Amino acid sequence: MLLDIRSDSSIPIYEQIVSQMIFSIASGADVPGELVLSVRDLAFQLRVHPNTVARAYQELERDGILVARRGKGMEVTTEAPVICKSKRQDIVRNRIREALREAVNSALQPDEVEKLVKEELHRVNGHRK
Amino acid sequence: MLLDIRSDSSIPIYEQIVSQMIFSIASGADVPGELVLSVRDLAFQLRVHPNTVARAYQELERDGILVARRGKGMEVTTEAPVICKSKRQDIVRNRIREALREAVNSALQPDEVEKLVKEELHRVNGHRK
DNA sequence: ATTAGTGTACTAGCATGTTGTTACAGCCGG
DNA sequence: CCGGCTGTAACAACATGCTAGTACACTAAT
Numbered sequence: 415m416l417l418d419i420r421s422d423s424s425i426p427i428y429e430q431i432v433s434q435m436i437f438s439i440a441s442g443a444d445v446p447g448e449l450v451l452s453v454r455d456l457a458f459q460l461r462v463h464p465n466t467v468a469r470a471y472q473e474l475e476r477d478g479i480l481v482a483r484r485g486k487g488m489e490v491t492t493e494a495p496v497i498c499k500s501k502r503q504d505i506v507r508n509r510i511r512e513a514l515r516e517a518v519n520s521a522l523q524p525d526e527v528e529k530l531v532k533e534e535l536h537r538v539n540g541h542r543k
Numbered sequence: 544m545l546l547d548i549r550s551d552s553s554i555p556i557y558e559q560i561v562s563q564m565i566f567s568i569a570s571g572a573d574v575p576g577e578l579v580l581s582v583r584d585l586a587f588q589l590r591v592h593p594n595t596v597a598r599a600y601q602e603l604e605r606d607g608i609l610v611a612r613r614g615k616g617m618e619v620t621t622e623a624p625v626i627c628k629s630k631r632q633d634i635v636r637n638r639i640r641e642a643l644r645e646a647v648n649s650a651l652q653p654d655e656v657e658k659l660v661k662e663e664l665h666r667v668n669g670h671r672k
Numbered sequence: 673a674t675t676a677g678t679g680t681a682c683t684a685g686c687a688t689g690t691t692g693t694t695a696c697a698g699c700c701g702g
Numbered sequence: 703c704c705g706g707c708t709g710t711a712a713c714a715a716c717a718t719g720c721t722a723g724t725a726c727a728c729t730a731a732t
Contacts, residue, residue, distance in 0.1 A: 418648075426689060434648075441650035452708065463691045468709075485699025485708045502649050507659050509642040514667045517635045519547075519563075521570035524668055530636055531660060538643045539653055555720060581678060592722055597679070614678045614729025 415443060415451065419460050427462055431470035433505060439479065439490060440498035449487040450480065477501070544572060544580065548589050556591055560599035562634055568608065568619060569627035578616040579609065606630070 417434045419427055438444055450456075453471060457464040471488050474480040479497055480488040491497075517527045546563045548556055567573055579585075582600060586593040600617050603609040608626055609617045646656045 428689085437649045449708095453710095454708085465692085466690065469689095471709085482709055483699080484697065484710085487708060502651065503659075506642075506646045506649055506651060506656070507663065509645055510659055511663050511666070513635075513638040513642040514663050516562075516638055518667045520566045520631050520635050522631065522635060527635070528664065530632075530639055531664065534636065534639050534643050535657065535660065537640070538647045557720080582680095583678085592720095594680090594723085595721060598720090600679085611679060612729085613680085613727075616678060 417456075417460060419462070421462075427460075428466050428470040428473070431456075431460075431467060432473050435470070435474060436479070436498045436501050436505070439494050440502040442495070444490050444494075446490050446492040446494055448490050449483075450490065452487055546585075546589060548591070550591075556589075557595050557599040557602070560585075560589075560596060561602050564599070564603060565608070565627045565630050565634070568623050569631040571624070573619050573623075575619050575621040575623055577619050578612075579619065581616055 415435075415438050417431060417438075419430050419434075421427065423430065435450070444450065450471075451459070453464045453467040457467045460467070471480060471482075475482060475488070477497065478491060479494045481491050483489050514527070514531075517530070518524075522530075544564075544567050546560060546567075548559050548563075550556065552559065564573075564579070573579065579600075580588070582593045582596040586596045589596070600609055600611075604611055604617070606626065607620055608623045610620050612618055643656070643660075646659070647653075651659075
């Protein structure tokens with residue numbers, strides 16, 4: 415489970431952890447029953463305070479993705495994969511929707527918007543290799 | 544010049560004003576030499592504090608889009624249209640780029656991402672009508 | 673000159689995010 | 703049992719960012 419956290423981003427660290435954990439589980443990198451990194455370990459790895467990780471884990475627990483096993487760790491629930499796949503789709507769709515909404519709101523011509531989208535789609539797929 | 548400000552949004556009000564002013568000028572709704580609404584008038588219309596509008600105007604002045612005429616108001620510069628069209632493209636492109644970057648990062652299949660984009664593109668164009 | 677309209681500077685309040693500290697409750701392997 | 707590991711809670715400290723309140727400087731019209 416490799417997380418890419420940007421301390422300089424405007425989105426809070428704990429939110430970055432939440433969404434990237436969701437992506438990780440949705441992609442099958444973590445399976446139900448498995449224990450995720452402890453708050454202290456992940457905090458050390460990300461060079462972040464344990465409390466910040468704990469906050470992210472709590473949010474994931476509220477969503478039914480993790481369950482706390484006191485003294486052991488946080489366990490991936492059996493429903494986690496389903497929930498995460500659904501949430502992943504929601505997150506990505508909403509981001510795209512917001513970006514396109516702003517594009518339309520900018521009074522750019524629809525064909526120009528479409529052109530921009532196609533360019534960027536190629537761009538990310540290209541870097542994907 | 545009709546601005547649509549959402550106080551509940553996570554993006555600060557002054558930033559919303561900045562980008563929407565840019566869009567407005569880029570679309571030709573405001574012409575060089577024209578005076579934009581005073582900080583107090585726009586603030587009253589948007590139900591926000593005058594200082595919030597002033598902050599937005601200052602940012603637009605730093606970018607060379609507006610120029611302050613003390614005692615008169617803020618004037619749209621002659622270079623404003625060019626600058627705003629360029630900035631508009633940058634803003635829209637970056638938002639789209641970030642959304643797609645996250646989509647790829649989510650480990651969603653490329654064809655699924657493309658499908659989502661097409662759906663949302665139809666959606667916004669449909670609502671355009 | 674007075675008045676009313678501009679933008680602007682300074683300050684304070686408030687919310688948020690992050691870190692830090694400390695302490696506690698539960699599990700597990702020696 | 704005991705030491706070391708879990709998560710959790712409460713609290714303070716600090717930085718940052720956004721907004722509100724107030725007062726000031728300038729311009730134009732009367």
